[in-house]
Amino acid sequence: xxxxxxxxxxxxxxxxxxxxxxxxxxxxxxxxxxxxxxxxxxxxxxxxxxxxxxxxxxxxxxxxxxxxxxxxxxxxxxxxxxxxxxxxxxxxxxxxxxxxxxxxxxxxxxxxxxxxxxxxxxxxxxxxxxxxxxxxxxxxxxxxxxxxxxxxxxxxxxxxxxxxxxxxxxxxxxxxxxxxxxxxxxxxxxxxxxxxxxxxxxxxxxxxxxxxxxxxxxxxxxxxxxxxxxxxxxxxxxxxxxxxxxxxxxxxxxxxxxxxxxxxxxxxxxxxxxxxxxxxxxxxxxxxxxxxxxxxx
Amino acid sequence: xxxxxxxxxxxxxxxxxxxxxxxxxxxxxxxxxxxxxxxxxxxxxxxxxxxxxxxxxxxxxxxxxxxxxxxxxxxxxxxxxxxxxxxxxxxxxxxxxxxxxxxxxxxxxxxxxxxxxxxxxxxxxxxxxxxxxxxxxxxxxxxxxxxxxxxxxxxxxxxxxxxxxxxxxxxxxxxxxxxxxxxxxxxxxxxxxxxxxxxxxxxxxxxxxxxxxxxxxxxxxxxxxxxxxxxxxxxxxxxxxxxxxxxxxxxxxxxxxxxxxxxxxxxxxxxxxxxxxxxxxxxxxxxxxxxxxxxxx
Numbered sequence: 001x002x003x004x005x006x007x008x009x010x011x012x013x014x015x016x017x018x019x020x021x022x023x024x025x026x027x028x029x030x031x032x033x034x035x036x037x038x039x040x041x042x043x044x045x046x047x048x049x050x051x052x053x054x055x056x057x058x059x060x061x062x063x064x065x066x067x068x069x070x071x072x073x074x075x076x077x078x079x080x081x082x083x084x085x086x087x088x089x090x091x092x093x094x095x096x097x098x099x100x101x102x103x104x105x106x107x108x109x110x111x112x113x114x115x116x117x118x119x120x121x122x123x124x125x126x127x128x129x130x131x132x133x134x135x136x137x138x139x140x141x142x143x144x145x146x147x148x149x150x151x152x153x154x155x156x157x158x159x160x161x162x163x164x165x166x167x168x169x170x171x172x173x174x175x176x177x178x179x180x181x182x183x184x185x186x187x188x189x190x191x192x193x194x195x196x197x198x199x200x201x202x203x204x205x206x207x208x209x210x211x212x213x214x215x216x217x218x219x220x221x222x223x224x225x226x227x228x229x230x231x232x233x234x235x236x237x238x239x240x241x242x243x244x245x246x247x248x249x250x251x252x253x254x255x256x257x258x259x260x261x262x263x264x265x266x267x268x269x270x271x272x273x274x275x276x277x278x279x280x281x282x283x284x285x286x287x288x289x290x291x292x293x294x295x296x297x
Numbered sequence: 298x299x300x301x302x303x304x305x306x307x308x309x310x311x312x313x314x315x316x317x318x319x320x321x322x323x324x325x326x327x328x329x330x331x332x333x334x335x336x337x338x339x340x341x342x343x344x345x346x347x348x349x350x351x352x353x354x355x356x357x358x359x360x361x362x363x364x365x366x367x368x369x370x371x372x373x374x375x376x377x378x379x380x381x382x383x384x385x386x387x388x389x390x391x392x393x394x395x396x397x398x399x400x401x402x403x404x405x406x407x408x409x410x411x412x413x414x415x416x417x418x419x420x421x422x423x424x425x426x427x428x429x430x431x432x433x434x435x436x437x438x439x440x441x442x443x444x445x446x447x448x449x450x451x452x453x454x455x456x457x458x459x460x461x462x463x464x465x466x467x468x469x470x471x472x473x474x475x476x477x478x479x480x481x482x483x484x485x486x487x488x489x490x491x492x493x494x495x496x497x498x499x500x501x502x503x504x505x506x507x508x509x510x511x512x513x514x515x516x517x518x519x520x521x522x523x524x525x526x527x528x529x530x531x532x533x534x535x536x537x538x539x540x541x542x543x544x545x546x547x548x549x550x551x552x553x554x555x556x557x558x559x560x561x562x563x564x565x566x567x568x569x570x571x572x573x574x575x576x577x578x579x580x581x582x583x584x585x586x587x588x589x590x591x592x593x594x
Contacts, residue, residue: 132522152520181519188520194510195521199528202499204583205561211586212556213491221590222478223449223485224492225429227534229591230527231496236587237524239580246576250568257565259509261558264502268554271547279543283536286501289508290533293518294526 011014013038013172019074020044021067021089023054025135026106027080028143031059031175035145044070050140059143068096068264076172078129079105083113083244084263090116099123102165104172106131108241109192110249111155118159128185131178136236149177156185193252197245198260201253203235219244310335310469316371317341318364318386320351322432323403324377325440328356330473332442341367347437356440365393373469375426376402380410381539387413396420401469404430405538406489406546407453407482415456422462425453425482428475429493433533446474454481490549495557496540498550500532554557 014181016048020027031041031054043063045051045202051063064070071077071093079086086107097103103126107113110128117126131153135142153173157166166182173180183191211226214220246253314337316431317324328351330336342348348360361367368374368390376383383402394400400423404410408424414423428450428459432439450470454463463479470477480488507525511517521529543550567576 051351060456104427132520134522134524152522154520173574181516183516183520187514191510191514191517191520192508194517195525198506199503201561201564202503203528203587204580205500205557205564206496207583207587208560208579208592209495209553210491210565211582212560212588213488213553217484217488219478219480219484220488220557223429223451223480224590225431225449227496227531229432230530231500232587233527234524235583236591237584239577239584242580243573243577247571247573249579254565254569256506256510256524257561258303260502260506261561263509264498264504264554264558267498267502268551270352271543272546272551274544276540276544280536281542282505283501286504286532287510287534287536290500290504290529293511293521294533 013076013168013175015039015249016075016168017042017073018076018172019071020060020078020080021071022046022080023050023059023063023140024080024083025138025140025142025147026131026133027078028059028140029145029147030052030078030080030106030176032143032145033148035170037172037175038076042070042074049087053140059140064150067093070072072098072276074149075101076168077103077105078172082241083107083248085244087116087248094120097121097124102158102168103123103128103193104129104169108134108196108245109247110154110188112248114156114158114185120160120162124160125162126158126160127165127169128158129169129173130156130188130192131141131173131176132156133178134234134237136233138238146177148173151178153178153180155180155182156186156188157182189249190252193249193256194259197212197249197253198256200234200237200242201246201257202260203232207232207235229266310373310472312336312463313372313465314339314370315375315469316368317357317375317377318368319343319377319382320347320356320360320437321377322435322437322439322444323428323430325351325356325437326430326442326444327375327377327403327473329440329442330445331469332356334469334472335373339367339371350437356437364390369393369395371395372398373465374398374400375469376400376404378404379538380406380545381403382541383410383423384413384545387417391417394418394421398422399424399465400457401426401466405493405542407451408486409545411453411455411482417457419457421457423455423457424461424462424466425455426466426470427451427453427485427489428470428473430475431531431534433530433535435535443474445470448475449559450475450477451485452477452479453485454479486546487549490546490553491556493547494550495553497531497534497539498543498554499557500529504529504532
């Protein structure tokens with residue numbers, strides 16, 4: 001009877017103090033999503049104005065720009081920044097985390113983050129997280145309570161993960177309405193190279209090639225329609241976030257680009273030799289695969 | 298006072314009989330959009346059931362499967378089929394069009410269609426059309442009155458175009474709420490290779506490469522999110538329609554693919570040598586170009 005809550009629901013976050021480090025779109029949305037689930041939510045932001053705004057709007061109970069003071073009392077620390085910033089924070093805040101606390105992150109690549117988590121003191125726990133809910137807008141103003149609802153949230157074990165720590169972070173993720181999936185970090189990064197970093201690279205190269213073509217004839221931008229709009233949408237993603245993703249997953253991304261180029265070369269060859277039968281089979285297989293795998297989002 | 302309507306509004310379609318050949322998504326939607334604007338709208342469909350349905354739903358005043366009988370009395374004939382079907386119809390129906398009538402089409406490439414229009418008898422007029430309002434769904438059931446509203450509708454002159462014919466088709470296009478732009482056929486096809494056929498080719502090759510990767514690890518389809526969904530959307534387009542587009546614009550498309558590959562090679566090289574400054578500049582330029590040119594849709 002001393003800890004009734006703990007006994008009834010040992011793996012919920014309802015008795016835990018969660019500190020979110022970084023109050024941009026992802027961090028601020030997470031604070032809103034966890035509001036009715038965690039015992040206390042506090043925030044840390046780089047800019048004083050962001051910390052003030054998050055507290056003033058009631059997104060967090062309190063917010064500070066003092067990273068060490070902010071994370072020290074927390075039971076769960078969520079690092080919500082671009083990947084290389086997360087890696088730097090894991091190093092600089094390493095001695096500050098409360099013994100027994102659980103550290104997680106919202107970074108889009110996992111191998112390098114998990115390596116940094118493996119170097120944390122033995123007194124803390126760590127679980128890698130990747131909730132897949134990108135948008136082209138950024139910042140606290142774009143935050144929304146339901147950003148994570150129905151989205152995929154990938155969890156990765158680290159050398160600092162035990163079953164309890166994994167279950168706590170899984171419970172945190174599920175509190176937001178996200179659907180969790182456990183993957184090891186290398187497999188995560190290889191699969192995400194295809195599912196996310198390759199589409200981004202193609203979008204960026206498409207916009208770059210079209211911008212080059214527009215130097216000859218600016219009218220090209222007047223005849224882009226919904227197909228171009230959707231194919232190029234992710235090219236407008238936050239550059240710092242995407243730069244960190246590409247640089248921390250460079251091998252898997254360049255491998256995926258090479259595989260893609262093989263596919264594009266096949267298509268080009270069929271078209272160059274006007275192979276109608278082969279081209280129809282190629283296009284039909286792709287259309288079928290897209291329709292068959294359209295239900296996972 | 299004999300022809301008051303004609304005198305007051307010589308370039309409207311309000312006194313004209315429009316026959317739409319092909320009652321799929323594009324043709325049936327056009328019939329619905331023109332309903333309050335043309336004097337009479339009739340339809341021609343390959344399948345008897347489609348003709349019956351279109352008439353039963355009041356999309357057209359009458360519909361037939363007899364192509365020659367359908368187009369013979371019309372003042373304006375709109376060919377609404379895949380590109381190579383349009384080209385074949387221009388040949389087979391060539392002697393059937395009423396003297397003085399105006400032929401147009403809804404095809405997505407223009408060079409080969411305009412060449413076929415140039416071979417029409419001197420007694421008829423012809424204007425190439427390309428309304429840009431694709432969807433991944435097809436058929437009469439998907440038709441909607443507002444499909445063309447606010448969309449770009451490109452017009453191309455042919456050897457059978459005079460100012461009057463151009464103005465009539467422009468008036469028809471604007472009746473649907475579309476925004477017209479005149480381009481010559483070669484320029485149209487070159488620009489559309491970048492704006493539409495290249496994005497389609499990339500989507501198809503992306504899905505093909507991901508399908509290949511899924512043979513090693515099917516989990517890849519579980520971690521695709523909104524970025525992949527949007528980048529791959531057009532890969533599910535109607536295969537016959539896209540096959541005709543690629544085969545009637547093969548040179549411009551393969552040239553655009555080569556330009557794209559140059560851009561992707563640049564990105565890959567920057568990533569392979571971990572050139573952070575160069576990579577940031579490349580990604581920033583693409584994000585800026587995408588944001589700057591996001592208003593044309």
